[in-house]
Amino acid sequence: MIIGSQLASFFTAGALIIIGIYAALFLDNLIKKVIGLAFIGDGANLFIITMGYKLNGIVYIFLPGMSIDFFAQNASYPLPFALVLTSIVIGASTLAVMLGLIILLYKKYGSIKASKILGE
């Protein structure tokens, strides 16, 4: 059941990335493109989080009374979680810049169609 949820997370991450790439490449609406790009970033983040999952593991917080050996053998791997935090911040700032650019371009063209603004 637990392995199943980890596998499901991997598949979800893959699906998010594929849907995101489709939206970014083939949809004409710039906002939809950006949503697609957010999907790709989220898929990558979910992929990393899932990798840090440990079957029957414990949260990587060293509590009083816990032996070091027990902690070392059972704690889930904290590095992916730390990496994902940074990745989320980067993704959010990239999205903010893109949305800002779309607002500027909307004011210029009166449209959010990629075919009209980006010319292809």
Next chain:
Amino acid sequence: MNPLIALLVIVPITCALLLNLLHNKDRTIKIIATIIAIFLPIIPLFTSYGLHYFGAYSTLAQSPTLAQWVPSTITNSVLNLYHMGIVYSFGSAQQVLLIVLGIIAFLAIITSLNEIKRPSGVYAFLMFMLVAAVSAIILSDDIFNLYVFFEIAAIAQVGIIIASKIKGNYETALKYMILGSIASPLFLVGIALLLGITGNVNITDIAYSLKTGIINPQNPVLLMACGLIIFGWLYGTGLPPFHTIKSAVYSKALPHGAALLQAFSVFILVALGIVIFRIFSYIPFSKTFIIAISLAAMILSITMALMQTDFKRIIAFLAVGELGYIGIGIGLGTAYSITAGLFQAVNEAIITAFLFIGFGTIMYLTKETDIKKLGGMMIHYPKAALLVLLAGLAMAGVPPLNAFQSKFMLIQSSLNAGIPELGIIMILLSIVTFMTFMKAFYAIYMRPEPKELKINVSKIPKATIFSLVVFLIICLVLGLFPQIATNALQPLANSLI
């Protein structure tokens, strides 16, 4: 541990943040930016070689005090040799690359401060932030840290394009971001796969795990990680299929901004290229792929440069094409060829910045970039014309200028590797590069001046001429005494083999 190594990144970041806060205080921005820019090439000169550990811990094997608190299951395992935090590595090669980056940044920043009437704190922030990000990319031995600064640099690049106010800049910035938002997460997934397989993001540790067989190098997941990381590398550097957008990015930035943007591409090509080489060189076709993509970049970009009429676009395509030479040096995979590739990277970063700032004087004087509408500039500005001509000769690899030495080394490497065809292609493409440059040079400087051409500003700022002269001196010094750079770059190349 050497604290100066961290300062190589911290100084430009702090300066960037300070300049952003001082926006609209023109005189203060000019003074602070100039002073800090002077220090950018000086700090690496005084930094001694070594490692810097963020978190202050080396490996457990090197920290017995720490190791006694750790269970024996860890100290008796390979984890004893793994690095626990972000590591910055500073050797002679990194020193040369950072000095070159510092010089380019210094000259680009003083040129911008003197060419722009009201220096913008935000623009200076973006330039310093880009310098900090590129410095970190050169230094970092941690692939995730490298990714973080890769992304920071990408956003700073977009900011530099937005700030240029050149027609079509927003559209180009958005296109670049859309492509970046596809390529970067895929690059991140590549890193995640490496993390999943090796449990590590430290490049030295990953390479160690694979070399010693702790991790099975034949694992197909590693192949997928290699593909995804190479995809991110292609996006960052502007190698095909990203050559068109990369050249558009250069052409939509102001010349001093473009000088820094191309430095980012050159140094990410080197830094990430070395990472790929260190981790994946055991994969049989990885080197062949690097050579093939480099050749494609050279042929496609130089051919496309021939068809352009905007001089910024011409230099932009030539700059992307020249990246191929560096890739070939890395792809050939011998210590000599890698040294040649690294030397070509140093030369190309200088020469392309030289060309961007040199041709940028025309944009500053006339606000025109279409070569069909330009002409006769040699009569008005003969000194600047001579400097630009010498920059073009340097790019084409004419002796005694620097690119001659590195291209000569690359051709020798291809002969040593038993692929003389590669050498012939490099010579032919150098000739085409020179022809393309001369087409732009003739149209701008030597053709009769069109009647409708308006020269808005009568004088080129002294800072710009100073920058061009400094670039020329560096080209000459490295051309006459290449060992200054090659002796410093060689240890890194040797360590990769």
